[in-house]
Amino acid sequence: MSTQEKLLTLLLEHPTEYLSGERLGQELGVSRTAIWKAIQALKAAGYQLETKAHQGYRYQSADILSAPVIRQDLAPELAQIPLNIFPQLPSTNQTAKKAAADNVATPQIFIADQQTAGYGRYGRNFVSPEQKGIYMSLLLKPAHPLTDVGLLTTAVATAVFRAIKATTGIVVDIKWVNDLYYQDKKICGILSEAITDFESQQISHLVIGIGLNFATTPLIPAELQNKVGALFQSQPSITRNQLISAIITQFFDLYQTYPDGAFLNEYRAHSLLIGRKVTLQQGQQTITGTVKTINDTGELVLITTAGEQVFGSGEVTKVHF
Numbered sequence: 001m002s003t004q005e006k007l008l009t010l011l012l013e014h015p016t017e018y019l020s021g022e023r024l025g026q027e028l029g030v031s032r033t034a035i036w037k038a039i040q041a042l043k044a045a046g047y048q049l050e051t052k053a054h055q056g057y058r059y060q061s062a063d064i065l066s067a068p069v070i071r072q073d074l075a076p077e078l079a080q081i082p083l084n085i086f087p088q089l090p091s092t093n094q095t096a097k098k099a100a101a102d103n104v105a106t107p108q109i110f111i112a113d114q115q116t117a118g119y120g121r122y123g124r125n126f127v128s129p130e131q132k133g134i135y136m137s138l139l140l141k142p143a144h145p146l147t148d149v150g151l152l153t154t155a156v157a158t159a160v161f162r163a164i165k166a167t168t169g170i171v172v173d174i175k176w177v178n179d180l181y182y183q184d185k186k187i188c189g190i191l192s193e194a195i196t197d198f199e200s201q202q203i204s205h206l207v208i209g210i211g212l213n214f215a216t217t218p219l220i221p222a223e224l225q226n227k228v229g230a231l232f233q234s235q236p237s238i239t240r241n242q243l244i245s246a247i248i249t250q251f252f253d254l255y256q257t258y259p260d261g262a263f264l265n266e267y268r269a270h271s272l273l274i275g276r277k278v279t280l281q282q283g284q285q286t287i288t289g290t291v292k293t294i295n296d297t298g299e300l301v302l303i304t305t306a307g308e309q310v311f312g313s314g315e316v317t318k319v320h321f
């Protein structure tokens with residue numbers, strides 16, 4: 001951990017106090033000159049550090065993505081997970097997949113302030129402007145056999161749902177299988193990718209990508225503005241760091257037990273689709289029917305003209321309101 005990170009962590013541990021350069025230097029075992037340089041570097045990076053004559057420095061909350069700030073809201077065991085934060089990446093999922101190929105320790109988390117080549121399902125472009133979203137990928141080794149992939153994806157959607165509710169009080173809708181909606185617009189997509197070991201032909205790693213539109217932006221293409229929204233249309237009531245901490249907490253809480261499907265009642269209760277007529281695209285096939293439920297393995301149950309049908313994959317391309 002760099003002097004800057006250690007200093008920031010120390011300030012975060014004393015949110016109501018001003019800490020003098022002398023005390024900071026003693027705590028960190030460095031000179032006051034080193035403290036001053038670290039303070040200037042943090043300010044240059046965008047951190048808001050209040051300075052008071054003869055008293056010292058105090059951290060003020062700001063929406064700069066920061067590993068120490070994210071860690072302060074995590075349980076000790078989660079705070080040990082490496083957080084890799086970048087100003088810009090082509091794609092956090094691609095970066096996580098490269099890390100898997102390099103056989104890095106897991107779990108790890110990759111976060112970017114901006115993506116230049118973000119993508120969603122079927123390789124679709126995901127607009128990822130700086131300071132407006134949460135773009136993060138979790139790199140894991142499977143904790144359970146992936147016999148019910150639908151359960152994992154629905155569990156991740158539930159974890160993000162819970163994190164948003166816990167930090168903001170906002171209750172979003174869940175669109176099977178991996179999208180979150182707010183005020184009838186998509187605000188979050190989840191993309192899970194498996195990496196197979198060449199020799200064993202077994203799944204060696206999982207990459208779970210989460211792209212969430214945190215604050216409104218004019219950069220959304222005109223043709224998508226009626227479909228794509230954001231969690232906050234005005235000044236956010238929380239920071240991205242706080243929501244990221246909550247997502248990490250909720251995800252790992254569910255990840256250990258998701259195969260039991262206990263979370264599915266909550267998923268169903270906030271489903272955007274149950275009881276509605278939808279159009280489902282599965283490969284070259286288009287199916288229209290009314291959603292009866294999401295079953296206990298995370299699959300979509302449709303009532304169609306051919307009777308009851310169950311789908312474990314596909315994309316709901318239209319909801320008939």
